[in-house]
Amino acid sequence: MTYSLIGIGFVIANSIYSVLKYLGAGYLVCLGYRALRAAPASAPAAVRMGSLTNILNPKATLFFFALFTQVIDPRTPKAVQVLYGLEMALAAFVWFALVAALLSHARRWCRCCAASSARSA
Secondary structure, eight states: OOHHHHHHHHHTTHHHHHHHHHHHHHHHHHHHHHHSSSSOOHHHHHHHHHHHHHOOOHHEEEHHHHHHHHHHOOOOOOOHHHHHHHHHHHHHHHHHHHHHHHHHHHHHHHHHHHHHHHHOO
């Protein structure tokens, strides 16, 4: 979202986007390697790692660029732009927190579902 607020056109026009794309790919490779070799991370480390992954994700940049170009134009006051950015940051954080909570307990829920369907059969 920050990319969009500071002017994604400037970023793309100056080829910084290509550098960002390669940094993101390198980070994902490093992250995958470390994830395969490491013990489960603590919650703060997982949040930091997930945030950095999303910041370096080119698809997220394009998503927010497409979204913000629909609701923000050069005449939109900066305070409103910041409010839109904060709103999207909060929505993204809530979404990713929900996904993380659901996936971290999926194994337990699958066992519960399997046990309940075995009892009903």
